[in-house]
Amino acid sequence: MxxxxxxxxxxxxxxTGLWQGRVAVLGLxxxxxxxxxxxxxxxxxxxxxxxxxxxxxxxxxxxxxxxCYDRLDEACLAGVGLVVVASPNRFHLEQSLxxxxxxxxxxxxxPLGTDLEAARRLEGEITSRGLFAHVGSNWKFHPAxxxxxxxxxxxxxxxxxxxxxxTGQWLPDWHPWEDYRHGYSARADLQGGVVxxxxxxxxxxxxxxxxxxxxxxxxxxxxxxxxTEDVAVVALQVESGALATIxxxxxxxxxxxxxxxxxxxxxxxxxxxxxxxxxxxxxxxKESLFxxxxxxxxxxxxxxxxxxxxxxxxxxxxxxxxxxxxxVLECQLAVRNDSVxx
Numbered sequence: 001m002x003x004x005x006x007x008x009x010x011x012x013x014x015x016t017g018l019w020q021g022r023v024a025v026l027g028l029x030x031x032x033x034x035x036x037x038x039x040x041x042x043x044x045x046x047x048x049x050x051x052x053x054x055x056x057x058x059x060x061x062x063x064x065x066x067x068c069y070d071r072l073d074e075a076c077l078a079g080v081g082l083v084v085v086a087s088p089n090r091f092h093l094e095q096s097l098x099x100x101x102x103x104x105x106x107x108x109x110x111p112l113g114t115d116l117e118a119a120r121r122l123e124g125e126i127t128s129r130g131l132f133a134h135v136g137s138n139w140k141f142h143p144a145x146x147x148x149x150x151x152x153x154x155x156x157x158x159x160x161x162x163x164x165x166x167t168g169q170w171l172p173d174w175h176p177w178e179d180y181r182h183g184y185s186a187r188a189d190l191q192g193g194v195v196x197x198x199x200x201x202x203x204x205x206x207x208x209x210x211x212x213x214x215x216x217x218x219x220x221x222x223x224x225x226x227x228t229e230d231v232a233v234v235a236l237q238v239e240s241g242a243l244a245t246i247x248x249x250x251x252x253x254x255x256x257x258x259x260x261x262x263x264x265x266x267x268x269x270x271x272x273x274x275x276x277x278x279x280x281x282x283x284x285x286k287e288s289l290f291x292x293x294x295x296x297x298x299x300x301x302x303x304x305x306x307x308x309x310x311x312x313x314x315x316x317x318x319x320x321x322x323x324x325x326x327x328v329l330e331c332q333l334a335v336r337n338d339s340v341x342x
Contacts, residue, residue: 015043019312022046024080024104026072026095027087028056030175031109034298035084036064038305050076077102082312085109088184090191093118096133100125105132107308111196111332112325119329123322134308134318135325137202141303144270144292145203147277148259151268151290152207156279158265160208163244165200165259168252171224185250186226193228193336194218198248201234201331202320207261208238210327216335223251234335 023044025036028051039047049060049068057068069076072095077083083099085092085108093113096106100122112135113119126133139145152160172180184190185197195218205211214236218229230250237243261268267280275293280286294300307319 015306017313018042018306018309019082020044021081022048022079023082023084024048024050024076025060025084025086026050026099027085027091027109028053028060028068029086029088032084032086033060033063034301035086035107035305036060038298038302039084040064041302042306042309044309048076048080072098074102077104080104082107082308088190088192089114089196090184090189093122097122097125100129100131100133103129103131105312107134107136107305108322108325109136110199110202110325112322112329114191114196114329114333116326116329116333119322119326123326126322132308132312132318133322134304134311135320135322136304137199137206137320138300138304139199139203140206140319141307142292142297142300143294144272144277145207147290147292148261148268148270149207151277151279152261156266156281157261157263157268158282160240160242160261160263162242162262163204163208163260165204165244165246165248167198167200167257168247168249169255170253171226171230171250173255181225186224186228188227192226194230194248194250195232195332195335197250198232198246200246200248201335202325202328204236204244204246205238205324205328205331206320208240208242208244210239211236211331212239213237214331214334216331217338218336221251226250229336232335234331236331 023039025032028049036047047064047066050072051057052070060068083104083106085095085106087095089111092108093115096108099106171185180186185192216234219231220229221231224230232248234246257272259270266282269278277290277292279288311318
């Protein structure tokens with residue numbers, strides 16, 4: 001889920017061990033400009049942009065430099081090795097498929113898309129062409145989620161039995177400099193909505209494993225002038241047998257992100273407001289605190305971009321491959337359809 005403002009423009013020199021080549025950023029809104037700034041900060045000098053909005057193109061040229069296009073075609077992708085797909089949700093798969101067929105490696109903003117068959121076609125194109133493709137999952141590069149992942153991997157709470165997640169923020173606060181009603185999150189025609197905006201189905205399955213069963217419900221509360229759902233609840237069981245619930249919304253008047261994980265040997269908790277991960281080890285009757293606060297949330301995006309460039313340089317694997325994002329999309333669609341997946 002969003003909720004963070006943009007960082008100031010940065011510039012830097014190319015770090016050693018990073019892929020160097022031409023990058024195209026498709027979609028120059030808030031997240032597209034964030035990616036552009038971070039690529040520039042990591043030393044990428046050959047950047048091109050694409051957006052149908054003239055004002056956004058002008059901003060990209062003024063701040064980032066390089067050429068800018070108003071539509072996606074072969075000219076836009078000439079000489080491009082990596083594309084960043086940062087357009088509204090409804091265009092992700094269409095653009096990603098086009099770029100894959102041009103042989104471009106990709107960083108695709110979440111959600112992967114909203115059309116399952118197209119997502120499966122993209123997975124096939126990426127695999128058959130041997131392309132690198134990472135799907136946006138910036139919190140996996142934040143110390144909080146990394147600490148939870150590491151502790152669970154070490155069996156810190158024993159056998160995991162349950163997990164509760166709460167995430168939400170008042171939608172008008174996301175981008176206070178623009179009318180939230182015009183953003184993709186608020187618009188059904190751009191396939192926005194809290195289910196596709198939320199990261200949590202991705203992160204819960206990253207922490208606990210693949211989903212075995214799932215039931216979801218969505219609600220349009222009427223508290224906001226939007227055409228998409230603003231509240232959703234998911235109950236799921238992963239293959240290990242552990243149960244999880246996820247509450248996500250656009251309604252929380254203060255930004256919340258809270259995780260609670262129960263095991264037969266302990267408990268893990270993270271509340272973003274405290275800036276700490278708390279581990280209670282029942283075997284030793286001991287509480288441990290792990291500081292995970294990071295004042296500049298852009299750092300996780302920067303680490304994600306560095307990961308993409310490093311993996312492309314050395315032939316590494318994406319943290320969130322398209323194959324995983326397809327499984328997440330299956331879950332999102334089940335929630336959206338207010339249905340049971342088993």
